[in-house]
Amino acid sequence: MEETIDLQKLFIVLKKHLLPIIITAVLCAVAGFSLAEFVLPKKYESAALLYVENSKNSGEELNINDINAAQKLVNTCQIIFKSNKMLDSLIYELDLPYDYEQLDKMISVTSVNGTEVMRISAAHEDPQMAADIVNVLVIQAQEEFMRVIKSGSIEVVEYAKVADIPVFPKPMIFCAGGFVLGAAAAYIIFLIIEMMNVTITGMDDLSKIYGVPVFAEVPDHELSAGKRSSAARSDNRRRYVLDENTPFAVAEAYRTARTNLQFSLAVGGKNIIAFTSANPGEGKSTTCANMAVAFSDMGKNVLIIDCDMRRPTVNITFGINGVNGLSSVLGGFCSLEDALSRNVRGSLDVLPSGPIPPNPTELLGSGMMARLLEKVSGEYDYILLDTPPVNMVTDSQLMNGSVAGHVFVVKENSTEHPDVAEAMDKERLANGKILGFIKCFCTSGGKSSYGKRRYGRYGGRYGGKYGYYQSYGYEYKSEDKTEG
Numbered sequence: 001m002e003e004t005i006d007l008q009k010l011f012i013v014l015k016k017h018l019l020p021i022i023i024t025a026v027l028c029a030v031a032g033f034s035l036a037e038f039v040l041p042k043k044y045e046s047a048a049l050l051y052v053e054n055s056k057n058s059g060e061e062l063n064i065n066d067i068n069a070a071q072k073l074v075n076t077c078q079i080i081f082k083s084n085k086m087l088d089s090l091i092y093e094l095d096l097p098y099d100y101e102q103l104d105k106m107i108s109v110t111s112v113n114g115t116e117v118m119r120i121s122a123a124h125e126d127p128q129m130a131a132d133i134v135n136v137l138v139i140q141a142q143e144e145f146m147r148v149i150k151s152g153s154i155e156v157v158e159y160a161k162v163a164d165i166p167v168f169p170k171p172m173i174f175c176a177g178g179f180v181l182g183a184a185a186a187y188i189i190f191l192i193i194e195m196m197n198v199t200i201t202g203m204d205d206l207s208k209i210y211g212v213p214v215f216a217e218v219p220d221h222e223l224s225a226g227k228r229s230s231a232a233r234s235d236n237r238r239r240y241v242l243d244e245n246t247p248f249a250v251a252e253a254y255r256t257a258r259t260n261l262q263f264s265l266a267v268g269g270k271n272i273i274a275f276t277s278a279n280p281g282e283g284k285s286t287t288c289a290n291m292a293v294a295f296s297d298m299g300k301n302v303l304i305i306d307c308d309m310r311r312p313t314v315n316i317t318f319g320i321n322g323v324n325g326l327s328s329v330l331g332g333f334c335s336l337e338d339a340l341s342r343n344v345r346g347s348l349d350v351l352p353s354g355p356i357p358p359n360p361t362e363l364l365g366s367g368m369m370a371r372l373l374e375k376v377s378g379e380y381d382y383i384l385l386d387t388p389p390v391n392m393v394t395d396s397q398l399m400n401g402s403v404a405g406h407v408f409v410v411k412e413n414s415t416e417h418p419d420v421a422e423a424m425d426k427e428r429l430a431n432g433k434i435l436g437f438i439k440c441f442c443t444s445g446g447k448s449s450y451g452k453r454r455y456g457r458y459g460g461r462y463g464g465k466y467g468y469y470q471s472y473g474y475e476y477k478s479e480d481k482t483e484g
Helices: 005-016 016-041 066-082 084-094 100-106 127-149 172-195 206-210 221-223 248-265 284-297 328-329 358-362 365-378 417-429
Strands: 046-054 105-111 117-124 151-158 212-221 272-276 302-306 341-345 348-351 382-386 405-411 434-442
Touching: 005 016, 005 172, 016 172, 046 066, 046 127, 066 105, 066 117, 066 127, 084 100, 084 127, 100 105, 100 117, 100 127, 105 328, 117 151, 127 151, 212 248, 212 358, 221 302, 248 284, 248 417, 248 434, 272 284, 284 341, 284 382, 284 405, 284 434, 328 341, 328 358, 341 358, 358 365, 365 382, 417 434
Parallel strands: 212 434, 272 382, 272 405, 302 348, 302 382, 405 434
Antiparallel strands: 046 117, 046 151, 105 117, 341 348
């Protein structure tokens, strides 16, 4: 899978997760402050200033050579101050429980801005001890300097004083650092999660990703309707069919899809539309039923045919109790008129699936099915086919020659991009036309682009998802899917 990231996506992730990022940053800032204030040992630093003079006679007039020589002596002094002899004397004088290496880390000797002034400092958890270490070194330095260098002198500019403010740790610095690191870490984690998430979200612009238009984004029915009644809980499919109680946002989304679909059909000349999805449970039957109702509300003569013979739902959706259906007509057990349910909703007729046959794929791909579709196409303004998921079986592809194209239904935060890519590949290999997407059960309602993403083929993950393969011998022998 390849993915490109643009600045828009980065800002979208920041905006989407801004509150948890801020909360994480604040918590890390508090943790950093607490660590510095209450956990880490405090260190105090004391420093003395020494002036290194090259000439033995302080009354002599200094020249540039003396100044350069003095600056070089400062570098020599830095070595002398950390010599073992000086450190031994320091340990003996103060009775220190440290070795050379530990003292070397405590003591620092530097030149002040490249001048003849030398700064010697010591850091210690005890502020008095830090000052004592520096002052003892200063006192010993003059004698040791004269013994080693035998020329020049060291003058004390300023003795070390006991510090009352620790130099480490700085609570405010730790607090600011914790805030920045916490915010950065939280943002990176959320960005990685978003990048690894392959489900379709409200931020995905499907038209840019797949080059296929999105007819509408249908809001989640439950979120739009609020709390549902006990009667609604007992009949989900009936509850999702458009009626006078349907929330305006949901009804308007289907009307938008209807209009866009009409424009898409204007140049094709065919009036048969197949509704499908990549996998089951993504809302294609509900969407197909509601689109049929939406066309019927325009006064159009509409026929919906349940071609999902393995798991039919249209009869439940519209409350049809008849025995006959599509399988009965294709099997020659009854006429089309006997199987049709007329005027179920206004000018909407329904042809249910009928009894579940042992050979649904053969029936849908038969010449009788093609002739049936040709017959009804002349009698109705629109014919909508509720077909099985593409990644489950090949049923929907068998009717490609008779339909204007397929409308892919995807479910926000459920359908995965690799599944959609696989389904679209299968349709195109079967010379099918993809009219567009309808995204259902949307919770965000906003369109944003994450940039173009291309997904490879993700096979071998669909076994056991649907009840197709347990009926009449249609089942997988392993997790690797083999269609048939």
